[in-house]
Amino acid sequence: MTATRIRRCAADLGLFLAHAVELEAEAAARYDELADSLEAHNNPEVARLFRELAGHGRSHRDQVAGIAAAHGPLPKVAPWDFDWGGAAESPEAPTFEDVHYLMTPHHALALALRCETRARDYYAAVAEETDQPGIARLARSFAEEEESHVALVRQWLDRFPPPPPGWDEDPDPPNYNE
Amino acid sequence: MREARACTPQDYKSDVKPVWCPGCGDFSVLAAVTRAFASMGLETHRTALISGIGCSSRIPAYTSTYGFHGVHGRALAAASGLKLARPDLTVVAFGGDGDGFSIGGNHFLHACRRNVDLTYVIMDNQVYGMTKGQASPTTEPDWCESKLTPAGPGVTPIQPVPLSIACGANFVARGFSGDPNMIARLIVDAIRHPGFSVVQVLSPCVTFRPEQKDWKGAVHPYGREPADNPMLAMHAALEDDGFGVGIFYAGNRPPFAPQAEATASVEQLEAEFAP
Numbered sequence: 001m002t003a004t005r006i007r008r009c010a011a012d013l014g015l016f017l018a019h020a021v022e023l024e025a026e027a028a029a030r031y032d033e034l035a036d037s038l039e040a041h042n043n044p045e046v047a048r049l050f051r052e053l054a055g056h057g058r059s060h061r062d063q064v065a066g067i068a069a070a071h072g073p074l075p076k077v078a079p080w081d082f083d084w085g086g087a088a089e090s091p092e093a094p095t096f097e098d099v100h101y102l103m104t105p106h107h108a109l110a111l112a113l114r115c116e117t118r119a120r121d122y123y124a125a126v127a128e129e130t131d132q133p134g135i136a137r138l139a140r141s142f143a144e145e146e147e148s149h150v151a152l153v154r155q156w157l158d159r160f161p162p163p164p165p166g167w168d169e170d171p172d173p174p175n176y177n178e
Numbered sequence: 179m180r181e182a183r184a185c186t187p188q189d190y191k192s193d194v195k196p197v198w199c200p201g202c203g204d205f206s207v208l209a210a211v212t213r214a215f216a217s218m219g220l221e222t223h224r225t226a227l228i229s230g231i232g233c234s235s236r237i238p239a240y241t242s243t244y245g246f247h248g249v250h251g252r253a254l255a256a257a258s259g260l261k262l263a264r265p266d267l268t269v270v271a272f273g274g275d276g277d278g279f280s281i282g283g284n285h286f287l288h289a290c291r292r293n294v295d296l297t298y299v300i301m302d303n304q305v306y307g308m309t310k311g312q313a314s315p316t317t318e319p320d321w322c323e324s325k326l327t328p329a330g331p332g333v334t335p336i337q338p339v340p341l342s343i344a345c346g347a348n349f350v351a352r353g354f355s356g357d358p359n360m361i362a363r364l365i366v367d368a369i370r371h372p373g374f375s376v377v378q379v380l381s382p383c384v385t386f387r388p389e390q391k392d393w394k395g396a397v398h399p400y401g402r403e404p405a406d407n408p409m410l411a412m413h414a415a416l417e418d419d420g421f422g423v424g425i426f427y428a429g430n431r432p433p434f435a436p437q438a439e440a441t442a443s444v445e446q447l448e449a450e451f452a453p
Contacts, residue, residue: 025186029187029188033196033205034200036195036196037195037196037198037200037205038200039195040195040196040197041199041200078217078363078366079213079214079217079358079359079362079363080359080360080362080363082359088356088357088358088359088360089357089358089359095356096201096202096203096205096206096209096355097201097203097355097356097382097384097391097394098201099200099201100200100201100384101199101200101201103200174199174310174385
């Protein structure tokens with residue numbers, strides 16, 4: 001269990017759902033952006049993987065958005081007002097800086113595993129902190145969904161062991177300036 | 179400036195895919211800009227992004243607003259002209275440290291003192307990345323990785339925040355690409371503040387300055403309230419180590435906005451360009 005304290009969104013169902021929708025939407029969009037980026041840099045294998053992860057993300061985003069729609073209008077939250085327990089961005093979004101143009105499927109899946117784990121821990125923390133049964137029930141179910149993603153990514157990782165050292169050596173490097 | 183219906187950041191992205199190196203800090207700035215515009219509900223047809231030349235200056239192509247990917251160092255000249263001719267538009271200029279402080283250095287000085295109501299976002303990676311890694315005006319004097327300056331550039335780097343305050347910019351802030359939500363907030367504050375606003379974004383170049391990944395551990399909150407007195411702001415900015423993030427200065431100088439009679443309507447101008 002993470003030590004992160006998630007106070008604001010654990011106190012209000014609308015606020016919690018607004019956070020959940022943002023978390024899922026941002027993850028899906030980010031995986032698509034990374035897929036685009038790796039396509040542009042001629043790494044189709046990892047691009048396909050990111051695109052597949054984006055697809056899973058979109059599916060979960062739509063599922064959460066459907067639940068949120070049944071709740072009614074959600075509060076409008078500015079990007080900087082989301083409470084991600086001290087993190088700069090939502091827990092499931094891979095950070096831009098964690099990618100490399102020569103990265104392998106192993107690196108992509110290791111990155112995805114960190115993101116899915118953070119999302120699971122985030123929802124679990126909300127479930128633990130809230131005193132509202134409705135929020136606790138939803139947060140637990142979202143945490144279980146994320147846990148299933150964690151298990152799935154672990155299975156995929158088994159198929160892609162770490163590459164040998166030197167995976168990032170480029171015989172035609174972009175910064176060769178002789 | 180017009181703020182209207184609620185939008186999503188995706189509404190402000192174009193179909194053009196960025197060609198920045200994977201891991202580049204500029205991706206975060208693009209995310210921040212689209213989040214800022216979405217939170218303000220800016221109308222895409224009343225918003226214009228103007229840039230110069232360089233990696234970061236590609237940003238207008240990646241957004242769905244109006245944009246002009248202009249001439250090297252001349253983003254602020256074009257942006258100032260646009261804002262003065264069309265004060266109803268939200269105008270945001272973008273560029274890098276080379277475009278802004280070397281090729282466009284003279285335009286930068288006078289844009290600060292002119293104080294037209296627009297925002298300038300400088301994506302500062304302390305290197306010319308598009309031309310494969312040469313020292314820029316903000317590069318440290320002892321950076322020796324370029325064969326053009328094997329012993330380092332050896333000259334004092336420009337400090338964008340104090341320079342902006344000294345030249346008369348009315349709002350000066352610094353952000354870090356590792357926190358795109360904070361950059362989004364700074365951009366919103368910059369756009370809403372009257373006059374010329376400067377937002378320096380520390381945006382690592384992972385290809386030519388891989389050591390800049392360490393910036394994540396170096397940045398820290400600026401830790402003071404924004405000053406409205408330029409002398410106080412300058413003193414604090416000079417004391418800062420270059421990694422403090424936040425708003426340094428929010429002044430009260432009225433923007434330069436001459437009241438001139440229009441010589442032609444927008445419709446008449448459009449008719450001239452009609453096929």
